[in-house]
Amino acid sequence: MNVEPQSLEALIAEFASLPGIGLKTARRLAYHMLSRNRDDIRRFADNLITASTSVHPCPNCHAFTDQDTCPICESRTGTKTICVVEKSADIIPFERSGIYKGLYFVLGGTISPLDGIGPEHLHLPQLVQRIREEGIEELIFALGSSPEADSTILMIDRMLADAPVKRTRLARGIPMGSDLEFIDEVTMLRAFESRGAL
Template identity: 75%
Template sequence: MSVEPESLEALIAEFAGLPGIGQKTARRLAYHVLTRPKSDIERFAGNLTNAIEKVHPCPKCHAFTDEEQCPICSERQGAKAMCVVEKSSDILPFERSGIFKGLYFVLGNVISPLDGIGPEQLHLSQLVQRIKDEGIEELVLALGSSPEADSTALMIDRMLAGLSVKRTRLARGIPMGSDLEFVDEITMLRAFEGRVSL
């Protein structure tokens, strides 16, 4: 028999479903929410609803935006370098550090057969088309350092065979299996500057 009300258990379960949140943290968050003034929680719920309704993938690069097209795609038209990342949040360390001034492309995931994610789940054909249409001269593959990222980079490299686009990957200063969004700016800068040809 649970000593917690059903609605509280449901709230804990929602928090526990978020990435990186375990049962203890989920319980702590749920109890914290219940101690906040009702106005704070209503504002939080409103912001959550607002984000869900307004934020969507950019039709060109798949980064999250609340505009018709993301600001980077709009402001950097004509750029000849493109950085390919796994998820929208991976763009942040590049933009915060200012090390890259080109375009981005978000794959949405990396190839992972064990998780049922194949090439068809990624935006690979759109990536190739953009490279052709926009005359991209350098493609930086910034997909992290997991085996899945490696196989995804290899697949992209094969798909671009015959195109005169320089293909590079970040240097190996990034710890194995780490997410780019959590890499510090100095490590990212060194990995970017030391990128290697595929």
């Protein structure tokens, strides 16, 4: 016998659809939300709707922004280094630690045939175009350490075979299969400083 109302079940399912949230955590979050007062819930919902309508990918680097162009692209014009990341959240540890002062480019994922993600699903053509048009001198791959990341880096390397751009990747101090947004600042610093040529 199911004792949870259908609307509560639907809310739990929404939380469970988020990455890294299991059914147990989803249920706890749903019950917590319902224990808050109506004003708190309304503010939460309003903030979610506002973010979903005002935040969009930067046309240059695909990082999330609520401006025409993200502040990093706006303030670092003329920079000749691009750090390639998988998703917008991966930029945060670099900016928080202050170890990198160049540009970024968000690929939108990594090549993963098992998940149905091919090169056509990523922003690869725009990355190559930026490198050629802006005279980028160094491309830093910060895609983590997984077979999918390796395949993606290899694909980009082949696309840039005739381009005179230095290509480096973060050192292997980052644990296999980990997401950059969860890496502590010391590990990120060591990995960044120990990056090597491909």
